[in-house]
Amino acid sequence: MNKSNKSREILVCCGTGCVSAKADKILDALKQETKNKKINVKPTGCHGFCQEGPLVITEPDGILYSRTKTEDVKEIINSHIENNKPVERLFYHEPKTGGKIPHYKDIQFYKKQNRVILRNCGHVNPEDINEYIEKGGYRAIEKALKEMTPEKVLNMINGSSLRGLGGAGFHTGLKWRFCYNAKADEKYIICNGDEGDPGSFQDRSVFEGDPHSVIEGIIIAATTIGAKKGFIYVRAEYPLAVKRLKIALDQAQKKGFLGKNIFDSNKDFDLEIFQGAGAFVCGEETALIASIEGKRGAPRHRPPFPAESGLWGKPTLLNNVKTYASIPNIINNGVEWFTKMGTDNSKGTAIFSLTGEVANCGLVEVPMGMTLREIIYGIGGGTTDNKKFKEIQIGGPSGGCLPESLLDLPVDFDSLKEAGAMMGSGGMVVMDESTCMVDVSKYFLDFTQKESCGYCSPCRLGTKQMLDILNDIVEGKGKPEDMDLLMDLAISIKAGSLCGLGQTAPNPIITTIKYFRQEYEEHINDKLCRAKKCKALISFYINPEKCTGCHLCFTNCPENAIEGEAKKPHKIIQHKCTRCGICFEKCPPKISAIESYAGEKIRI
Amino acid sequence: MEKELNKILSSFQGKSNELIPALQQIQEELGYLPGDAMLYAAEFLNVPESTVFGVASFYAQFRFTPVGKNMIMVCKGTACHVKGAEKVLDEISRQVGIEDGETSADMQYTLESVACIGCCALAPCITINSEVHGRLNAKSIEKIFKRKKAEEKTNE
Known part of the structure; x- marks a missing residue:
């Protein structure tokens, strides 16, 4: 046997995308083939390059096999592992140049990314805590508890200028400070993993690929603000994420990272999973809290903010999955390291799920401030089949549609908001000329209208009115005054809604009217749908x-x-x-x- | 029924905040939430019956009617929508003879469109009993259901 085989590892991506393309069968076949060999075959979380799945990576040589099938397993073992001849036909095929690229590090899709939060995704077995520890895991919590005071941790998070990666971009350090200052006998901590936006799967991939980084971040936050009990709120629609989180919590408990007297600090912390039952509005913090309390997920008026009065009326800290996953990095590497990435007002990195009519679909992590063009063309490889780019939809139903003229916009919290979109949870859907913009607005409004909890009338009734108008337009019954009416309704809904759902629901319509007005006019006046969708x-x-x-x-x-x-x-x-x-x-x-x-x- | 429900809820303490996990557990075991089960949950958790129904009807996950042997979920996420989810739904509807949200009379199929199953790279996609089928078109859908129907026949 070849000498190098001793440290040989074969990593099989077992994220939801690859598993649905039968990656689990490939894993079994590889294990079967290597039964008597000193080769470590292991499942990992999402590698991000979902377009080319199922992905198999061999280490230490870093070769990536794309679109692998179970029939290919024998050849990979015989040719590559046994005889050091990698299987060329399974290399990634660069669509533009036609060249074959063996090493994943050389693939354009990975080259331009800066995988910081996703550093372990695809490289560790998410079901084995020891692999996370080997990569430096749980050292940040040890450092925070043994070498730092809560005050020092708070200053560090504040100094990093980290902003909430759930979409709204509130300063994390401030949120932690409010919660730390709140006086109460009990405090709670919640991880918001209710990723309800259609077209995004970042939170799920982090849960599935590196659950311990999230758990470690939550423990650091909890021990800092003084919470003894926490919840990870995850969608029930993500069964694999739930399973891996359960395993991870169990292992962390056994290692003593959860439970009583963590790292001899006299601090206790328990963390449990709460499965959401399918309501988009529960991504809003007060609705999410109501849901954990066993109620309908209706948002309530703020203030008081959850930091003062949240779960069961106690001070509660709520952050997104990726925000928590960023914490161990900041503690380990320092504020200076973190603030070097990003723009003046948005530090660090952002994760997007790049989908739709783009050549390379997948999970992408880039420093804040990268332009849309670089993301779509540099990493995403441009549109599918080189069709003409039309727009990119960012931020799901709360976001907006941005046209080609805005492709050089740097992607960060503030510039996206200015353009009428928002970071949202980070879905980016590329659309080409075959997409009808009126149809897209109707699609999003149909979603938000159904998901409106019904509490505020402008949202409940207004979205229905807007949807009716849009339905008329796509059916060829649009009237010239409809566009003004849509805009009026949009403004009223934004002004008269309590929570983020209503306040942002009109965004897709506002941006499409702003940037693609002509298409609306064609539908209304000429009864013409140039994309041939309606x-x-x-x-x-x-x-x-x-x-x-x-x-x-x-x-x-x-x-x-x-x-x-x-x-x-x-x-x-x-x-x-x-x-x-x-x-x-x-x-x-x-x-x-x-x-x-x-x-x-x-x-x- | 009562005995069965008692067993299903045996790991719960009977606190009102357990309502959602309790309903999830009942649905997991019974496939849906029968009226009697909701009444039982109300008593068990000491919450008004109206609250139980209010919560159950609020969340998309809960259903009040039994489902067919094959649960077909058509993803209508943004990526799937752009890549033709509507056509996929129409084609499946033709293949199994039921509309979105319906269950076939022989209890073989339930067809439902869902917000997003998160396999955007495989768009347009569906799940049949949690198995994902991706990159669909009219032809591949026809093939899937031909095979399904053939399987049913051999099982009979």
């Missing part, structure tokens, strides 16, 4: 020169709206057609006889 504003037509009369569209049309004899060109009976698009889907790609047109129904 069913009422498109029509289908069979090109008689291309149609071979294969009858596929005829058989599949649910409305019997297609006529024609076998082997002769078919025809769509326009007045029967509901534009469901099935014929378009079913027509074999090499024939492509069915064409879609923007504009009102054509008459033949």
Whole structure:
């Protein structure tokens, strides 16, 4: 056997993305193949490059295999591990140059990132606390308890200018200070992992890939402010994250990092998991607290802020998953190290889930202040199939849609807000010319309207009104005054809502009207959807020169709206057609006889 | 029913703040929240019945009707929406003959659209009994359900 095999490790990404592409089967197969060899095959959390999953990385040589299948396992072992000949056909394929890149460090997607919070994700087995400890884990809490006073920790967090990574960007140090100063017999700490934004999965990936970094951050916060009891609020929709957190808490308990007298400090702290039951509004802190108390997740008026009166009326510290995961780094490496990253007002790094019509989908960590262009083109590799970029949606239903002209915007809390978007939980969805902006606004509003808890009338009723108007517009019944009405409603909803949901729900509409006004006007005045998304504003037509009369569209049309004899060109009976698009889907790609047109129904 | 519920809630202490985990546990065991179970939970946790129903109806996770053997969840997250989640839902609806939110009469399928299952890189995607199927189109959906139906037949 090769000498280097002694320290050989094969890492299999077992994040949700890769597991859904059968990474667990690959892990089993690798374990089976290496049963009698001195090779450590281990599951890890998300490597981030979900687009190319399932990912397998070999160490110490750092070779990345992409889109691996169980059938490839034998070859990887025989050729690479046994004979030192890496399997070239499984290397990452650079779409632009066509070149094959063996080492993950050389792949553009990783090269431009600065993985600080995600430092261990993909490199440690999340179900083994010892691996986290080997990487320097739980040293920050030891340092905080043995060498520092709470005052010193508070000053350090304050000095780092760390801002809450849940989206709003409130200064973490201040929040901790408020909670520390609050006088009470009991205090609580909560980790907000209610990542409800569609299109984002950063919190989940941190939980799944490096749960101990979050737990360590929570323990540091708790022992600093004087909380004895804490909760990790995680979505029940994330079963893998829940499972790994349970294992991690159990292991931390056994090692004495949780429980009584942590590191002989005379400080006790217990941490448990609370599974959310599916309500977007619970990402708002007061709603989340109500939910833990066993109530409907309705937000309440602030002040008093949770730092004074939170869970069961006691002072409560609430931070996002990534905020807590940043804490051990700051304690270990110092304020100066942290403040070197980022912009004047937003320090450190930010994590985004880059998805949609982008070549490299995945989880991305970059220093604050990187431009959107660098993220989309530098890391993301541009749009899928090089289609024309249209907009990037940032911050989920609370965020906004930014056009190409803003691609050089530096990404940080303040500049995003100024542009009308927000950091939100960090979802970035790239959309190309095939996306209809009115349809996208309708999509987000449909979501927020359903998720509105109903407490404030402007949010409950206003979002419904806006949705009705948008529905009219996409159905071709829009009126010229609709746009002003939408803007009026947007302003009232923002002003009259208690919590972040209502205050930000109109953002997608405001930004799309601001940056893509023309598209709204086309829908309303010309009854035209240039992206050919809005069913009422498109029509289908069979090109008689291309149609071979294969009858596929005829058989599949649910409305019997297609006529024609076998082997002769078919025809769509326009007045029967509901534009469901099935014929378009079913027509074999090499024939492509069915064409879609923007504009009102054509008459033949 | 009472005996079964007693067993399901045996690890709970009967405090009002346990309401959500208790309902989750009941649903985990029974597949949904029958009316009797909610009444039992109200008594067990000493909270008004109206509160139990208020909480259960507030959160998307809870359901009041039994589900089919195959639970199909269609992701309608942003990435999936952009990549055609609507078409995916339509196609599945055609394949299994039920609309979004319905359960088939033979209790084989329940079809539901959900906010986001977090597999955005595989968009558009669905889960069938927590198994993820990604990068779908009309053809691959047809294939999945042909196979499913064939499996059912052999099981019969």
